[in-house]
Amino acid sequence: MSSNPIPEQKCDECGSNKFRIVNDSILKRQYPFVAKTTLKMCEKCGAKYIVCPKCGALFTRVHLSIDVYGVRDKCPNCAFNIPEITSWIAKGGGGYWEKQ
Ligand SMILES: [Zn+2]
Numbered sequence: 001m002s003s004n005p006i007p008e009q010k011c012d013e014c015g016s017n018k019f020r021i022v023n024d025s026i027l028k029r030q031y032p033f034v035a036k037t038t039l040k041m042c043e044k045c046g047a048k049y050i051v052c053p054k055c056g057a058l059f060t061r062v063h064l065s066i067d068v069y070g071v072r073d074k075c076p077n078c079a080f081n082i083p084e085i086t087s088w089i090a091k092g093g094g095g096y097w098e099k100q
Pocket residue numbers: 011012013014015016042043044045046047
């Protein structure tokens with residue numbers, strides 16, 4: 001058994017705990033780290049979150065105008081680090097196309 005159970009998933013925005021897995025090609029195109037992770041959407045308010053690849057907790061919220069101060073590069077539950085987010089923060093954020 002895992003010593004790190006999946007915590008209750010709760011939306012930062014509205015407090016709902018109902019999520020479903022979604023596929024957002026626009027977010028995936030814009031942010032390289034979204035393409036590497038699972039995306040979940042709050043069924044109540046529509047906020048989208050990256051899911052921690054290690055423990056399954058909600059990692060950080062993503063939307064089309066996130067900046068480097070609005071994302072986590074470490075899982076709030078297990079401290080797993082997503083290197084793509086760290087390098088995106090190091091570059092100062094922005095959309096994918098702006099940095100090419
Ligand atoms: Zn919500």
